[in-house]
Amino acid sequence: xxxxxxxxxxxxxxxxxxxxxxxxxxxYLITPQTEIAAYMAKKMPKIGGCFLQAExxxxxxxxxxGVASTGKRVMTSSxxxxxxxxxxxxxxxxxxxxxxxxxxxxxxxxxxxxIQPSQSDYFQATKGGGHGDFKMIVLAPSSVQEMASxxxxxxxxxxxxxxxxxxxxxxxxGQMMEPVSLEEAAVADYDKSxxxxxxxxxxxxxxxxxxxxxxxxxxxxxxxxxEKYKTIEENEVMYEEYMMEDADICVSAFGIAARVAKNAIxxxxxxxxxxxxxxxxxxxxxxxxxxxxxxxxVNSFISVxxxxxxxxxxxxxxVEYNKPVTLCNRAGGMIPSPEQVLEVIREANKGGNK
Amino acid sequence: xxxxxxxxxxxDVPLHYCPGCTHGIIHRLVAEAIDELGIEGQAIxxxxxxxxxxxxNYFTCDMVQAAHxxxxxxxxxxxxxxxxxxxxxxxxxxxxxxxxxxxxxxHAAARNENITxxxxxxxxxxxxxxxxxxxxxxxxxxxxxxxxxxxxxxxFPVKVSEMLATLDGAGYIERVAVNNVKNVRxxxxxxxxxxxxxxxKKGFSLIEVVSTCPTNWGMTPVNALKWLEDNxxxxxxxxxxxxxxxxxxxx
Numbered sequence: 001x002x003x004x005x006x007x008x009x010x011x012x013x014x015x016x017x018x019x020x021x022x023x024x025x026x027x028y029l030i031t032p033q034t035e036i037a038a039y040m041a042k043k044m045p046k047i048g049g050c051f052l053q054a055e056x057x058x059x060x061x062x063x064x065x066g067v068a069s070t071g072k073r074v075m076t077s078s079x080x081x082x083x084x085x086x087x088x089x090x091x092x093x094x095x096x097x098x099x100x101x102x103x104x105x106x107x108x109x110x111x112x113x114x115i116q117p118s119q120s121d122y123f124q125a126t127k128g129g130g131h132g133d134f135k136m137i138v139l140a141p142s143s144v145q146e147m148a149s150x151x152x153x154x155x156x157x158x159x160x161x162x163x164x165x166x167x168x169x170x171x172x173x174g175q176m177m178e179p180v181s182l183e184e185a186a187v188a189d190y191d192k193s194x195x196x197x198x199x200x201x202x203x204x205x206x207x208x209x210x211x212x213x214x215x216x217x218x219x220x221x222x223x224x225x226x227e228k229y230k231t232i233e234e235n236e237v238m239y240e241e242y243m244m245e246d247a248d249i250c251v252s253a254f255g256i257a258a259r260v261a262k263n264a265i266x267x268x269x270x271x272x273x274x275x276x277x278x279x280x281x282x283x284x285x286x287x288x289x290x291x292x293x294x295x296x297x298v299n300s301f302i303s304v305x306x307x308x309x310x311x312x313x314x315x316x317x318x319v320e321y322n323k324p325v326t327l328c329n330r331a332g333g334m335i336p337s338p339e340q341v342l343e344v345i346r347e348a349n350k351g352g353n354k
Numbered sequence: 355x356x357x358x359x360x361x362x363x364x365x366d367v368p369l370h371y372c373p374g375c376t377h378g379i380i381h382r383l384v385a386e387a388i389d390e391l392g393i394e395g396q397a398i399x400x401x402x403x404x405x406x407x408x409x410x411n412y413f414t415c416d417m418v419q420a421a422h423x424x425x426x427x428x429x430x431x432x433x434x435x436x437x438x439x440x441x442x443x444x445x446x447x448x449x450x451x452x453x454x455x456x457x458x459x460x461h462a463a464a465r466n467e468n469i470t471x472x473x474x475x476x477x478x479x480x481x482x483x484x485x486x487x488x489x490x491x492x493x494x495x496x497x498x499x500x501x502x503x504x505x506x507x508x509x510f511p512v513k514v515s516e517m518l519a520t521l522d523g524a525g526y527i528e529r530v531a532v533n534n535v536k537n538v539r540x541x542x543x544x545x546x547x548x549x550x551x552x553x554x555k556k557g558f559s560l561i562e563v564v565s566t567c568p569t570n571w572g573m574t575p576v577n578a579l580k581w582l583e584d585n586x587x588x589x590x591x592x593x594x595x596x597x598x599x600x601x602x603x604x605x
Contacts, residue, residue: 054461055457056457066418066432067435089421096419197416198395199395207410207411
């Protein structure tokens with residue numbers, strides 16, 4: 001392992017992207033993720049890369065679309081309101097089967113909302129980041145180390161499947177500092193024969209395009225894309241199981257909420273309550289099988305979220321509504337305390353949660 | 355000896371454009387410029403949303419289709435990906451470039467982005483069936499200005515070339531037309547220069563091509579050309595609006 005350095009989550013994403021071979025970053029400023037742009041602005045010119053401050057989120061994602069069309073690694077980052085602006089581009093990236101990395105360091109919403117951490121873009125990220133039938137690979141880091149490692153992973157998955165990977169972080173993950181070890185990432189050699197780099201008069205022209213006016217053909221394109229999504233659901237699910245061996249209660253949380261939940265679980269365990277956690281690392285593909293298997297063993301589930309309850313719908317669907325799933329949440333930029341989570345765990349232990 | 359042939363950079367396929375539409379001429383001029391400059395292997399074109407969306411099938415160089423109005427941003431990415439080897443152009447209509455894509459247009463110009471923009475201004479939205487465009491003339495009857503464009507209600511047309519020429523970033527801005535042989539030849543010269551500028555790393559070039567839409571103007575092709583001369587050209591005078599090189603020489 002490389003030497004550990006103390007870094008902000010946002011900076012870890014930026015440095016990891018560079019180590020993963022990304023040399024093009026386009027973005028527009030928005031709290032709480034601006035450190036990514038600042039880091040890129042400083043680093044990119046020194047290493048022959050390109051940092052460009054776009055005139056808008058809309059322009060930034062379309063600049064990403066341009067570089068992605070050439071097959072090179074490219075990224076943008078933003079926070080919730082900015083991601084809404086990017087959703088047109090996210091849909092086009094999906095429709096044109098282009099690889100890209102997009103970071104959402106979430107803040108409270110809706111509208112301009114606030115600048116404090118949130119997880120209320122879960123639906124937006126996992127159920128549709130724009131118009132049309134499409135998915136993004138959604139990665140949820142829960143430490144600064146994971147901010148870095150999932151950035152590297154995100155680029156790899158994007159190239160592998162020719163689609164967008166989204167890092168779904170939150171203001172806390174972006175701003176907090178932790179020791180992190182960073183290493184040059186090996187870049188796998190994926191086929192890029194589809195890219196537009198000029199024909200050199202040696203091949204037929206390549207076309208990057210999402211238009212398909214014949215409905216039968218467009219339907220086939222959608223079918224094909226969903227076959228790819230099925231492969232991803234089978235092969236790329238990531239999650240962490242924590243103290244689940246003997247658990248009667250399963251807490252589920254991602255990102256900063258999982259950190260809080262771990263503290264609450266330690267406190268509950270000290271009281272003799274058998275509680276564990278499933279922490280989804282990929283929010284799409286969602287760890288459906290892990291939850292389904294857990295439902296065979298535990299009595300109930302608790303979803304800890306910084307939202308009005310979004311991931312809870314996926315948990316309920318995964319356990320096929322056979323076990324009670326309770327929401328433990330704060331919203332609007334607030335974070336639940338371990339004590340709040342502990343209280344819900346205690347209730348569940350009494351069999352009180354429905 | 356071949357005295358007239360199809361440009362290599364134009365695919366040998368039927369174009370979908372309406373009879374009398376001037377897109378065909380403009381496509382040909384772009385393809386001729388690419389051929390003559392020998393850049394067909396380096397060129398990457400960006401097609402807009404609008405009548406010319408299918409341009410990606412017509413140019414034989416690598417092509418990218420962009421979201422409505424976003425072509426200059428997409429072109430920015432394509433160019434920045436490999437500034438020394440990619441010759442990047444966009445081909446956009448007036449709705450795409452001057453309405454929904456105005457921000458992308460202005461900022462690409464302000465950055466002196468080293469790309470070439472072919473801006474086709476026919477004062478109407480063609481593909482959606484003839485609605486008022488940002489460049490529709492005062493009084494012009496369209497589907498969404500059925501009583502004529504009322505400037506007290508929806509303002510005035512945008513003079514794109516004049517406006518962009520005020521930007522320090524813009525390198526070369528010229529307005530041309532394709533209504534007669536002389537103007538077509540001049541348009542060709544301008545388009546070729548706009549590509550040459552990019553090859554010479556001189557930065558942002560935009561050629562506004564005043565053109566017709568016989569179908570949605572409700573005119574025969576011949577009458578449409580006459581209407582262009584009588585109405586469009588007085589409002590959109592032809593000429594060079596910005597030429598940084600010429601200005602430098604003059605100084």
